[in-house]
Amino acid sequence: MHILIIGAAGMVGRKLTARLAKDGALGGKSISAFTLADVVEAPAPAGFGGKVTSLAVDISDAAVAAKLVSGRPDVIFHLAAIVSGEAEADFDKGYRINLDGTRHLLDAIRAEGAKAPYVPRVVNTSSIAVFGAPFPELIHDEFFSTPLTSYGTQKAIGELLLTDYSRKGFMDGISIRLPTICIRPGKPNAAASGFFSNILREPLVGQEAVLPVDDSVLHWHASPRSAVGFLMHAATMDLTKMGWRRAITMPGLAATVGEQIEALRRVAGEKAVKLIRRMPDETIIRIVSGWPRAFDASRALSLGFKAEATFDEIIKVHVEDELGGKLP
C-alpha cells in the first residue's frame, strides 16, 4: 500500500507518518511506500523499510498535484493548509493554498482516474472553523457552516468539493473537522489558541506560562494522539455508512480552562499550577469568545471515532508521548 501525506512536515503530519511507519500497515494492509509532501522536505520516518519519497513542493501549483498523484497512492492524507491567522492576513495566499491547492489535488485524482480506474481514499482535514457564532450550546452535525474567517470558508468549500467528487465516483473521500489539538508539543507560539496548550505544557516542565483568558472559557480539545487516530480511522472505515454527508466533526472533550488547570493539579501538583500567570489579554479574549465551545459528536462516536474522556488523559498522553512517560 502506498500512502501520500500532504502536509507531512507539520506537527500532525509528522506524528501520523511516525505512527504509520511504526505500524508498518494501515487497516491490515502492509505499507510499501510513503510519499511525503510539504513546503519543506519532511524527514523520512525512523525504522521504515519501504520506499520513502519526500518532496518540498508548492501545492498551489496544479502540476505538483498531478505529480503527487501520478504514483497512484492508495490513501491520500491532505493535511496541508495556510492556518487561520495567515489566511486572514494574506487573502490571496489563503485562497491559493487552501482552496486552489485542494481543488488541484481533487482534479489531479480525477484526471488520473480518467486514464485508468483509480478511486483512492482521501482523508481531508477540515476544521471547526467552518462554524461561526452565534452557536447553540452544543453544535450538532446538522448545524450550518457560516465561517467568520477566510480559513473557515476555504475549509467549508473543501468539504463541499470532496463530497461532490466522491459522489461522482472520482475518489472515496471524507473530511474530518479536528478539535483544537492539546497539548501541542514544541514551543509556545503566537496563535490565539496557543495558551490552551501553553498553560499545561510549560508548567509540566517547570516553566511559566501565561493565561490570557478567564478560567470559565470553554473549548473543544483532543490530543495529538487522538488526531492521528481520527486520521487512521478515517482512512480505513467504511464510508458508505456516511451516505453523502462526508464532512464530520471529530469527537473531543469540552473543557473549561479551569477544568484544564484542575487536571494539571491532579497530574503534576500545586507547584505546576503556580507557574500559570494570569494576564488577561483583551484581544485574545475577544477572538476566543467567537469560537465554538462544545459539540454533539454523537455521529462521529457512532462511526467509531474515539477521543479522550478527561483532561487528565490528555495530559497523560503528552507525558507519555513527549516527556518519555515521566515528569521531570
Add this chain to the structure above:
Amino acid sequence: MHILIIGAAGMVGRKLTARLAKDGALGGKSISAFTLADVVEAPAPAGFGGKVTSLAVDISDAAVAAKLVSGRPDVIFHLAAIVSGEAEADFDKGYRINLDGTRHLLDAIRAEGAKAPYVPRVVNTSSIAVFGAPFPELIHDEFFSTPLTSYGTQKAIGELLLTDYSRKGFMDGISIRLPTICIRPGKPNAAASGFFSNILREPLVGQEAVLPVDDSVLHWHASPRSAVGFLMHAATMDLTKMGWRRAITMPGLAATVGEQIEALRRVAGEKAVKLIRRMPDETIIRIVSGWPRAFDASRALSLGFKAEATFDEIIKVHVEDELGGKLP
C-alpha cells in the same frame, strides 16, 4: 445608478430587466444605465431612456468579469448558471461557469476596488439545491448544506465565497435561494421540475399536460413576479441586519400537486383540470423524492421578503403577467 445583470437573457433576468426599466429606479434612485450580460445578447428593455449595453459573453473567462465590472456598476445581479441537469451531465462545464464564473466576478470586483474604493451591492441567486435529503419536515435557516448535485455544490460554494468577500469589505453581498419558480412561462421543457408549471400553464390555455408524479408530492413555490421582488428587495435592503449570514432561503408556498390542481379548478374550472393526464414516470418520481419540500422561511419574512400565500394567487399572477389578465 448603473445596474449590471449577469444572466439577463434568462426568464428571471428578462423579467427583472423589464421591471427595473419600467420603474426607472431602484430603491428610490434613478437608473441611468444597464449592462446586460448573457451567453446571448439580451434584448434592450422597452421604454427605457437610459444607456443599455448588451453583451454576449462567456462568464467563465476572467477577462470578461473584469470587463463587466470595469464600468463600476452600483448593483450587480448574478443570475447566470448552468442548470442542475446540465451541471450534473457536464462536470467541467458546471464548475467552470457556476464556480469559476462566480469567483472571477468576485475577484474582478475586488480588483476594481483595489484601484479606487468600490463596494457594490451584489445579489447572487442561489438555490434550495444546496440542501440534500434526508430533510426535516421544515428546513430551517440553520440547516446544513449537503447538496446531492454538483449544481447544488457550486451554489453552496458561491454562497460561502460571497459571504467571505463581503466580510472582508470587497462588496456588499447577499445570496438568495429561490424556490421553484411556478408558473414558468413558455413551452414545456425537459427539466424534471417542469411538470409543476406544465400542469397549470398548459390547461389554462386549453392544452393537455402530463403529470408524472402523485398528487401528494409537496414542493416549494413562488411566482416569477415574486422572484423579481426578492431580487429587488435584496438589492436595496440593509444587509447589516443579516450579520455575516448572507445566504438565505426565500419565502415561498409549500403546496402539494393536489393543492395546485384544486387552485387550478377554482381559477379555471373543471374543464382545465380535465386536461391533466396522469402518467407516472418512475425516473421523475425518484428525482423529485430527493428534493426539499417545505421551509421555515421566517428569517426571510422578518427581513421583508414577500411571496404568495395561496396557489390561487400564483395562478392569478400568471394570468395577469402572461395572459393579459384573462383566460382565453
